[in-house]
Amino acid sequence: MRDYLLALIVVVLVPLIVRYAWIGILAWFWVGLFAPQWHTWTFMRGAPLATYFGGATLIALFLAKDRKPFPFTRETVMLFALAAYFAMTSHFAVNSSGAWDFWIHFMKILLITFITPLLIYGERRIVWLLLVITASLAFYGFKGGIFALQTGGAHMVLGPVGSYLSGNTYIGLAMLMVLPLILASARMFHHQWVDLGFDLLRRFSRPISWFLYGVFWLTAIAILATHSRGAFVGLLAIVPLLFWHMQRKWLMVGVGFFLIAVVGVTAPEPLVERWQTIETYEEDTSAMQRIQSWGVAWNMALERPLTGMGFRNAALGYEWWIGYANFEGGWRHVLSPHSVYFGILGQHGFGGLTVFLLLIAFTFHTLNRVRRTARQRTGEIWLSEYAWALQIGLVGYLISGIFLDVAYFNLLYAFIALTVIMRRELEQAPLAATAPASARPSASEPGSDAGPEPESEPAPTGKDTVMSGTLMGPSSSRG
Template identity: 65%
Template sequence: MRDYLLFAIIIGIVPFILKRPWIGIAAWFWIGLMVPQGHTWGFMRTFPLAMVIGLVTLAALLMNRDRRPIPWSREMILLAVWVGYVTLTSVFAVNPAGAWDFWVKFMKILLITFITPMLVYGEKRIITILLVITASLAFYGFKGGLFAISTGGNHSVLGPPGSYLSGNTYIGLAMLMALPLILVSARLFYRQWVDFGIPIVKRFSRPLGLGLYAVFWLTVISVLATYSRGALLALLVITPFLLWRMKHKWLIASLAILAVGVIGITAPERLTERWQTIETYEEDTSAMQRIQSWGISLNMAKENPVTGMGFGYTNMGYDWWSSYANFEGSWRHVLSPHSIYFGVMAQHGFGGLAIFLLLLAATFLTLNKIRRTAIQHTGQIWLAEYAWALQISLIGYAAGGAFLDVAYFDLYYAFIALVVIMWRELQEAPSPGEAATQNTKDNTASPASPRFPDFVATRTTDQNESK
């Protein structure tokens, strides 16, 4: 039943994409982040949803005039440089076949990143994309939070099977990056910052906001229940920023102290044990694997500081990989850099790492400008608040990514596209004073030529005067 329902949704959405290509961008993010085919058991489980939606969106882009030029901001320029650099390192990769195979997959993500600013513009489209991304990951926060509560935290929360987010570490980081977006989306509806022009949404705006507040806390529980140390550390990093923007932060802190100190509510034993391994990392196999992998990545970058080893170097086998190790261990080896920084360094050398960090820093600084100036410049509260949310998400990505191999996570590149779009929105939107002046002119200006019903009234008046 689920297979047929999903198939009907995909077939039904195609005509809308052909008419309005930007809907294809929303569908792409929904499929890439929520992975609806992962919840089916029949023919749709292996159906190439992303390819179908991507091709339809590209066709609609070519056939439709509803598009804008690519805004060549510093982020887009750095992204283009990033494309060129990873292409160069793929030419000199130690595993050419594996490198070009991953290069093709990565270029598909970047193609959508470049297309998104062409099709998404204006308040309602931007907010729709933000809400689609938020809802796609909030679904797992809601589901995982209820699962953790019902099982007492005795089982790990996992992502959709057969997807990039299937592992506990990856879904943990994805939900963590969605946390600030869920919080701001709750405020968006509860405080009614935007009029969506849909009566039912306006009528139930406050209940929707309250529901999203509940989903926020369920997502916090869900992140903890992944038992991913990378996600736990990232949550610890962003928690002060989240609490600082909350209206009742002292009440929340007091309730937490009351729950732990008086009522006796404690974290599951498995979670506390997992947390304690951070302090005793020398005794933990997984932690020592990471330290070994980081040393290997550094040694690879030293050998090839400009081009690195290229994509797919981990497929060269353990003997080749371990020849760069500083020490050996008795554990089961997983050939992974376990870090966005060391991973990029090993794959693309110090030059690639510099470009990657510049792109991350430029994106963060642009968000900071939007956050500080949006309300004053345009009066758009939602623009400033979502800029803040994306900033905190990037902080979580940078912190959690230090322990996870997520340098090519499509959510991160979706954020880059959104930053470019939001910056353009800030630059083009009129200030509150200009908007009010324009509305006054529109209301008082006389038409250049008679129009219905003006010419009817004019003729009636003339006839009365002639009598």
């Protein structure tokens, strides 16, 4: 039944994408992150849905009359530089054929990243893309959180079998990155900052926000239940940032103290044992494999500082790979760099790592600028809130990425594309002095960071009236 339902969705979406190109961006990220084909059992299992939706989007792009000019920002320039640099390292790669195959795969991700700002603009389209990305991974947080509570955290939360997110470390990182987005989405529905074009959503916005708050906490539990130490360290890094952003902090502290001291809630023993290996890493095989792999990547970069060894260099085999190790343990394992930074270092040298880090630094700085200025400059609270969420999600990626090989994760490049889009939205929006008043967050929201606000909210004007148009037509928002 799932196969027929998914096939029907594809049949409906493809012509819809040809008619409304921006829907194709939403569909591509949905299949790339949610991986619906891996939830089926027969003829649709493993179907190349990204190819179907990506091809339809490319066709629609040439037919679309409402696309925007390509935004040349420092982020997009660095993306071009990254693609060119990786092409150079693929030319000099020790495994040339394998390197070019992966380069083509990576270019498909970058192609969608470049197309996204052409078709996604205006608050409605931007928020719909954010919601699709959030919901695609929040599903696993909701499901995994309930599973963890039912089993007492004794079993790992995993992603869909066969997909890129099947491993516990990858699904843990993905949920970590969208955790702040779930919170921002809950606040957006609570305050109705954006009209999404459906009266039903507006009517039930409060219940939707309450549900999303619940999903937020379930996702946090699911991240812990992945038993991924990398995701755990990343969660520790962003928890203070999330906590600082919330209101009623002492209430949450009190509830936590009650659950631990009075009820006696404790972390499951399998999780505690897993986390304790962080302190005794010398005795843990998995940790020592990482240290061995980092040494291999470092030595590869020292030998070829500008080009590295190229994509898929480990395909040359264990005997070649172990020749770059500082020590050899009593194991043979998957030859992975186990780190974003060491992975790029070994594959593309110090030059490739520099380009990548500059891209991340520019993205982080732009998000920080949007977060700090959008609310005061344009009065668009949603823009500031989602910029904050992307920024915190990026922090989680950067910390967890020390231990996980996820340099080419499509969610990272979705964050970069959204950063470019939100920067353009900020720059093209009218100043707050001339813009219509936006709804202010109330202090009654559970888990919000809103300070004391007036009891009454300004009535909808201007922008709210404009946003009542149809969903499928050209976006009526600015852009």
